[in-house]
Amino acid sequence: xxxxxxxxxxxxxxxxxxxxxxxxxxxxxxxxxxxxxxxxxxxxxxxxxxxxxxxxxxxxxxxxxxxxxxxxxxxxxxxxxxxxxxxxxxxxxxxxxxxxxxxxxxxxxxxx
Amino acid sequence: xxxxxxxxxxxxxxxxxxxxxxxxxxxxxxxxxxxxxxxxxxxxxxxxxxxxxxxxxxxxxxxxxxxxxxxxxxxxxxxxxxxxxxxxxxxxxxxxxxxxxxxxxxxxxxx
Numbered sequence: 727x728x729x730x731x732x733x734x735x736x737x738x739x740x741x742x743x744x745x746x747x748x749x750x751x752x753x754x755x756x757x758x759x760x761x762x763x764x765x766x767x768x769x770x771x772x773x774x775x776x777x778x779x780x781x782x783x784x785x786x787x788x789x790x791x792x793x794x795x796x797x798x799x800x801x802x803x804x805x806x807x808x809x810x811x812x813x814x815x816x817x818x819x820x821x822x823x824x825x826x827x828x829x830x831x832x833x834x835x836x837x838x
Numbered sequence: 839x840x841x842x843x844x845x846x847x848x849x850x851x852x853x854x855x856x857x858x859x860x861x862x863x864x865x866x867x868x869x870x871x872x873x874x875x876x877x878x879x880x881x882x883x884x885x886x887x888x889x890x891x892x893x894x895x896x897x898x899x900x901x902x903x904x905x906x907x908x909x910x911x912x913x914x915x916x917x918x919x920x921x922x923x924x925x926x927x928x929x930x931x932x933x934x935x936x937x938x939x940x941x942x943x944x945x946x947x948x949x
Binding site: 734757758760762767768769770771772775815817819820821824825826827828829830831 | 842869871873878879880881883886888894896928930932934935936937938939940941942943
């Protein structure tokens with residue numbers, strides 16, 4: 727199904743702890759997945775991506791895990807900082823269909 | 839390299855007025871998208887385009903029209919604005935199955 731308008735779930739994390747943000751994607755034909763970060767008043771920005779031939783990819787302080795069996799994606803942020811406070815969206819796409827489908831998003835709040 | 843540029847950044851319309859939002863990208867991307875984002879909500883796809891001269895409906899296309907006459911531009915039109923169209927509008931562009939780059943958004947208020 728398509729992403730629909732839903733109020734954002736919120737995750738609160740203590741500064742320095744690790745954060746895990748989860749996403750259930752909708753289309754089993756999707757083979758490319760992206761995590762975006764949206765700070766207040768700004769457009770979403772790319773964080774990390776992963777293709778379906780991988781189950782894990784690491785960046786700087788971030789790791790994306792992909793479980794195709796249950797259509798689940800997660801974003802792990804190590805040593806969370808106040809600057810990580812934002813809304814995080816997962817997105818899926820495929821050459822089988824033309825558009826990028828966004829998940830509902832999660833609001834991450836970092837407690838100093 | 840400007841990336842994705844949206845104009846205007848802010849606009850207030852009266853109910854029934856019309857307007858066009860302009861999105862321009864300088865990355866030679868084939869795909870362009872228009873999303874709306876309501877307060878505390880996710881992104882909902884209005885219309886998108888997979889190439890010059892083509893457009894397609896997204897999740898919430900009613901009340902909007904689009905045109906892609908040039909590859910670098912994607913226009914979103916509101917023919918008769920309604921208060922329910924008060925929102926922040928984001929344009930994005932991408933290559934096929936690749937990262938989408940977003941503009942900074944247009945904050946539209948319909949009174």
